[in-house]
Amino acid sequence: MCGIVGYIGKRNTKKILLDGLKELEYRGYDSAGIAVLQNGEFSNFKAIGKLVNLEEKTKDFITNGFAIGIGHTRWATHGKPTELNAHPHLGESSYVVHNGIIENYAALKKELLACGVKFLSQTDTEVIVHQFEKNLKNSKNAFEAFSKTIKELEGAYAILLTTKSQPDTIFFAKHGSPMLVGINDAGESFFASSDTPLIGQAKEVNYFEDGDFGFVNPSEVAIYDRDSNERKPNFKKLKEDKLSAQKDGFRFFMEKEIYEQSHVVADTLMGRLSDSEIIFDELDKSLFDGINEIKLCACGTSYHSALSASYLFERYSKIRTSVEVASEFRYRNPIMSKDTLFVVISQSGETADTLETLKMAKEAKLKTLVICNVDNSSMVRLADSCILTRAGIEKGVASTKAFATQVTIFWMLSLYVAKLRNSMKKEEIIKHISLLREVPGSVKVSDEMHERLKRLSKRYLHGHGFFFIGRDIFYPLALEGALKLKEISYLHAEGYPSGEMKHGPIALADPELFTIALLPEHMLYEKSRSNVEELSARDSTICAISSLEFDKADDFIKIKNSSHYMLEFFEMMVVLQLLALEISVRLGNDVDMPRNLAKSVTVE
Structure with a gap:
């Protein structure tokens, strides 16, 4: 989750930029950089890893008097975390920082290369500054060139750009990624991608709306809408609680992270979907040569995402898949054959039991892959290959967006392997790619749904336990729903396959047993409905989650009508979390x- 800061004023520009980036560390990043324009000259510094590395690089750099500056913390999407790929990116006489994705960057880059432009990085961001400088040669001024450039970009972005041709001005644009500007009585201006860096610096802030672009200099804040109509800034008093600012107004980090899932899933998909295939630039296709089995190993929530993956791999990739609890696997003297791809899943990349199983697989000479959220973690360094989930920092101990992004990765990976093994027709893969594009919408929280769950929650505070039940891939989701509830409510909850209830657990059925029933329209609906009716007949209190009305339910949570069970999966996931x-x-x-509980379990 990249972060942006900017400053126009006479104070120590370097310190203000670095302090602002520190306030954005909670979002997660793998490299950072700043660019300062003073007295007509740029100073630019970049470093991979933590901000302390950037601070060390800038320790002898001092700014005196008026300057403008931009800074960025990068979470790698296009290109690995290297200094060349870190922001800000340089043109001939301009710098840019950018959050989001430029979807048509490949086409723009091809045209720029044909014009003789040399690129230094692998990023989509670099095309912005070169396109701007190309337009600057045929424009009356820098703002006209910037306006042309923004109209040529497709995708989601928050952009800050500085140029020598207008050395007192920062140009900005916002579409789909957050951005705000703040001012104070000293005539200073501050930019950031969230409130936190501005607290203690700015007095008032203006939150840009999608489509806004413009410029800020010491005397003016100029804002234009997507139709190039000028509009007045709407400055509001800035809140002063930094923790609250980090929570973006939500009551808890977990709540914020549930709401963030729409954005982070979009980040997970970013650059990995073409019209007809899944793209994992980080994988060598030879990773799957000679592989006849996939073995997935994880703990907790990551184990549930692995269970979900097993259904997808066997259904779409047509490859034998097994799932292991890491703490059990490492002690049972397992058989490990070299035609197995060993996949470990961890939000942190440091989970002790899972890390040890990865070491076992390496010693057995198996090919290894890690699905992880933290670049440069122990697992990422050890495994042969890595796919980053791009979920950003997850502060809530009960994992939410990590699970969402892991399952998204596995859905994509099952299609990627399916193409390699010719187990799906091209038309089917294209259909699934279209469905994947709908996932960010499926996990978006509606006010109506959240209010319904707030009201409903008061009916589930007592009783002797919860059963979360589902079939097929909805069984792992039931397990995850039960885990979320027990983790934070301390109420007893179990996840069960719906068809297993009559094999013992149904003995517990009575009005004080709460059954949370997952009833997807597009996956074994009638069989699941029959299982729930068995519980209802024995007076269990039923809360059904479905797009189809269910008359035997005591409570009914209606989800949207979807065209595929995986879209139902993701929407039900949000319901269970809330x-x-x-x-x-x-x-x-x-x-x-x-x-x-702890966020990262680094002991047995």
Whole structure:
């Protein structure tokens, strides 16, 4: 989750930029950089890793008097985390920082290369500054060139650009990625991708709307809408609580992270979908040569995403897939054959049990792959290959967006392997790619849904336990729903395959047993409905989640009508997360820091 800062004023520009980037560290990043324009000359510094590395590089750099500056923390999407790929990116006489994705960057880059432009990085961002400088040669001024450039970009972005041709001005554009500008009584201006860097610096802020672009200099804040109509800034007093600012107004980090899932899933998909195939530039296709089995190994929530993956790999890739609990696998003297791809899954990349199983696989000479959220973590360094989920920092101990992005990766990977193995027709893969593009919308939280779950939660604060039930891939989702509830509410909850209820657990059925039933329209609906009716007949309290009305339910949570079971999966995932959250809130628990738990389990 990249971060942006900018400053126009007479104070120590370097310090303001670095302090601002520190306030954005919670979002996650793998490299950082700043560019300062003073007295007609640029100073640019970049470093991979943590901000302390950038601070070391800039320790002898001092700014005196008026200057403008931009800074960025980068989460790698196009291109690996290297200094060349870090922002800001340089043209002949301009610098740019950018959050988001330029979807038509390949076409723009091809035209620029034909014009003799030399590119230094692998990023989509670099095309912005070169396109600007190309337009500057045929424009009356820098703003006209910037306006032309923005109209030529497709995708999502928050952009800051500085140029020697207008050394007192920062140009900005916002579409789909957050951006705001702040001012104070000293005549200073500040940019950032969230409130936090501006607290203590700016007095008032203007939140840009999608389509806004313009410029800021010491005397003017000029804003234009997507139709190039000028509009007045709408400055509001800036809140002063940094923790609240990091939460973006949400009550808890977990709540914020549930709402963020729409954006982070879009980041996960970014650059990995073409019209007809899945693109994993980070993978060598030879990774799958000679592979006849995939073995997935993980703990906790990551184990549930691995279980979900097993359904997708066997259904679409037609490859034998097994799933292991890491803490069990490492001690049972397992058989490990070299035609197995060993895949470990971890949000942090440091989970002790999972890391040890990866070491076992390496010693057994198996090919290895890690699905992880943290670049340069122990697992990423050790495995042969890595796919980053791009979920950003997850502060809530109960994982939400990490699970969403892991399952998204596995859906894509199952299609990627399916193409390699010719187990799906091209038309089917294209259809799934179209469905994947719908996932960010499926995980978007509606006010109506959240309010419904807030009201409903008060009915589920007692009783002797919860059963979360589902069939097929909805069984792992039931397990994950039960885990979320027990983690933060401390109520007993179990996940079960719907068809297994009559093999023992149904003995517990009574009005004080709450059954959360996952009833997807497009996956074994009638069989699942029959299983729920068996529980209803024994007086269990039923809460059904489905797009289809269910008359046997005591409570019914309606999801949108979707064309595919995976879209239902993702929407139900959000419902389960919010239900657990609201029950925990009503019980007065610390949602973000539940008792006895840690975010990254680095011991056995």
